[in-house]
Amino acid sequence: MIGTLILVAAGLLLAAVLLRAARGQEIAVGSLQDLEGRTQPVDLAGLRNLIDPAEEEFLRRRLSPAQFRALERQRLRATAEYVQRAAHNAAILLRLGEAVARQADPEVAAAAREMVNNALRLRINAFLALGVLYTRIVFPGARISLGRVAETYQHLTEGVLRLSRLQNPACQARIAAVI
Numbered sequence: 001m002i003g004t005l006i007l008v009a010a011g012l013l014l015a016a017v018l019l020r021a022a023r024g025q026e027i028a029v030g031s032l033q034d035l036e037g038r039t040q041p042v043d044l045a046g047l048r049n050l051i052d053p054a055e056e057e058f059l060r061r062r063l064s065p066a067q068f069r070a071l072e073r074q075r076l077r078a079t080a081e082y083v084q085r086a087a088h089n090a091a092i093l094l095r096l097g098e099a100v101a102r103q104a105d106p107e108v109a110a111a112a113r114e115m116v117n118n119a120l121r122l123r124i125n126a127f128l129a130l131g132v133l134y135t136r137i138v139f140p141g142a143r144i145s146l147g148r149v150a151e152t153y154q155h156l157t158e159g160v161l162r163l164s165r166l167q168n169p170a171c172q173a174r175i176a177a178v179i
Contacts, residue, residue: 009042032164032175038092039178040085044157047082069105072140086153087126089179094119100163108166112116115159122152139167 049055056075060068097116101109129149157179164172 007012031111032096032160032168032171035092035175035178037178039089041086042082042089042153042179044150047079047086047153050079050082051150055123071138073137076133076137076140080130080137083126083129083133083149086149087123090119090122090126090153090156093156093179094123096160097163100167105166108163111163111166113158115163118152118159120158122149122156125149125152162168 056072059071063071072138093117097112097119099112101112101116103109135169157176160179161172161176164175
């Protein structure tokens with residue numbers, strides 16, 4: 001009986017920690033203009049290059065095993081940095097989506113809800129990917145795919161740009177530059 005209670009309590013604590021991690025820290029973002037200075041740039045093409053299995057295989061064939069492991073660790077650290085930035089941006093965009101979803105315009109509210117869903121999905125994928133990345137830094141020869149992070153981040157940025165078009169088309173280029 002006590003063992004069951006401990007397991008239930010540990011499960012609830014883990015669920016609370018995961019929910020907090022998925023939602024991110026409390027950041028006040030109420031409009032698209034609030035994004036400037038709060039997001040971190042993510043080079044999506046660079047991230048895709050780093051996680052491309054064909055690129056990894058090319059390097060594996062061209063380099064000695066020791067050179068490959070050293071370079072792969074550097075690439076994995078850079079990938080982890082991109083993933084952390086994407087997760088940070090997703091937390092901010094989640095807050096923005098929650099704020100904008102309360103608006104009266106149904107099309108804007110629907111776009112905001114979709115952005116919230118994409119932001120949550122990205123946060124979860126990012127935390128899983130970081131676990132994989134840190135495992136691969138220790139074992140650089142392991143072959144584990146990370147393609148979902150880049151794909152989910154692209155969907156999230158497309159959602160932000162759609163929301164920007166609906167709310168304030170004049171600031172769309174500026175919004176695209178900060179995410």
